[in-house]
Amino acid sequence: MAITAVRLQAQATGSQPxxxxxxxxxxxxxxxxAAGSMFVGVSDISLPxxxxxxxxxxxxxxxxxVPRTLxxxxxxxxxxxxxxIMQLMARNRFVxxxxxxxxxxxxxxxxxxxxxxxxxxxxxxxxVASVFAMLGTALFLAILRRLPxxxxxxxxxxxxxxxxxxxxxxxFFAYRYDLLQTLSNWMIGDFSxxxxxxxxxxxxxxxxxxxxxxxxxxxxVAGMGQDFTSNLGLNYARTMRxxxxxxxxxxxxxxxxxxxxxxxxxxVPNIVSLIFGDxxxxxxxxxxxxxxxxxxxxxxxxxxxxxxxEVPVGMVMSVLGAVxxxxxxLRKRNA
Numbered sequence: 001m002a003i004t005a006v007r008l009q010a011q012a013t014g015s016q017p018x019x020x021x022x023x024x025x026x027x028x029x030x031x032x033x034a035a036g037s038m039f040v041g042v043s044d045i046s047l048p049x050x051x052x053x054x055x056x057x058x059x060x061x062x063x064x065x066v067p068r069t070l071x072x073x074x075x076x077x078x079x080x081x082x083x084x085i086m087q088l089m090a091r092n093r094f095v096x097x098x099x100x101x102x103x104x105x106x107x108x109x110x111x112x113x114x115x116x117x118x119x120x121x122x123x124x125x126x127x128v129a130s131v132f133a134m135l136g137t138a139l140f141l142a143i144l145r146r147l148p149x150x151x152x153x154x155x156x157x158x159x160x161x162x163x164x165x166x167x168x169x170x171x172f173f174a175y176r177y178d179l180l181q182t183l184s185n186w187m188i189g190d191f192s193x194x195x196x197x198x199x200x201x202x203x204x205x206x207x208x209x210x211x212x213x214x215x216x217x218x219x220x221v222a223g224m225g226q227d228f229t230s231n232l233g234l235n236y237a238r239t240m241r242x243x244x245x246x247x248x249x250x251x252x253x254x255x256x257x258x259x260x261x262x263x264x265x266x267x268v269p270n271i272v273s274l275i276f277g278d279x280x281x282x283x284x285x286x287x288x289x290x291x292x293x294x295x296x297x298x299x300x301x302x303x304x305x306x307x308x309x310e311v312p313v314g315m316v317m318s319v320l321g322a323v324x325x326x327x328x329x330l331r332k333r334n335a
């Protein structure tokens with residue numbers, strides 16, 4: 001028994017350097033991908049022109065390309081982590097903010113602010129969107145507790161239906177107030193309008209991800225169920241409220257700044273779980289890196305697939321995410 005324990009401890013200790021080395025390599029690859037994305041676009045930007053000090057090239061690089069890349073990285077990491085937390089809260093691998101009504105509720109909140117106070121600052125829209133996102137997510141969790149059976153595929157279907165109802169209400173009022181065009185900007189993720197001074201709210205999600213990492217062990221335990229969590233002396237309700245707050249704030253900030261980023265919080269956590277297991281503290285960094293890389297790839301595809309025109313990243317992610325979502329469902333069914 002003692003020998004087995006020593007061997008397990010030695011294996012765990014030996015795996016730590018490999019884990020951190022893998023994270024460092026993945027982070028380096030994401031940085032390389034991010035650096036390459038800065039030179040993709042309609043405006044011709046080259047490294048020699050930057051090094052030569054060309055004024056126009058430098059302006060475009062710092063005003064447009066760098067903020068856009070930072071926005072892609074922050075949004076990708078945050079939405080993926082929010083999806084991971086959401087899946088533990090619902091105890092289901094097929095849910096994320098865009099399939100449980102969170103994104104739709106945040107969009108409804110932005111619409112309410114736009115109608116009542118059109119000149120409200122971005123921060124006010126974000127706060128109201130956060131409240132609506134929190135209410136929508138709490139409604140989904142309340143419905144979830146009343147379902148007769150926790151069927152794996154029934155739960156996301158209920159979330160999609162709830163999101164559809166909220167989206168229908170939002171579209172109706174957007175039509176009444178002639179805001180359908182504005183509504184489409186929030187419903188489809190697009191980084192083409194990101195400039196210096198218009199993305200800085202996304203730094204908030206970096207702090208929220210840090211909170212999620214610090215509370216990773218609590219979410220891992222809470223994902224085992226209320227009885228198990230209470231037996232370990234952890235306050236289940238408080239942990240769920242913290243998760244609800246993190247998911248709602250991340251969703252609201254991203255939707256307010258760049259629009260909805262679909263399927264990201266669904267696909268990436270499942271891929272990470274298949275590779276690294278369900279330990280949230282171990283999975284959060286990988287989820288953030290995979291999320292950033294996925295959005296970067298989709299953004300580059302959107303900028304090049306119909307060059308010189310640009311396809312919104314939300315459309316690219318909808319296609320790729322839907323294919324991967326179906327693959328996950330079929331894999332679960334076959335298993």
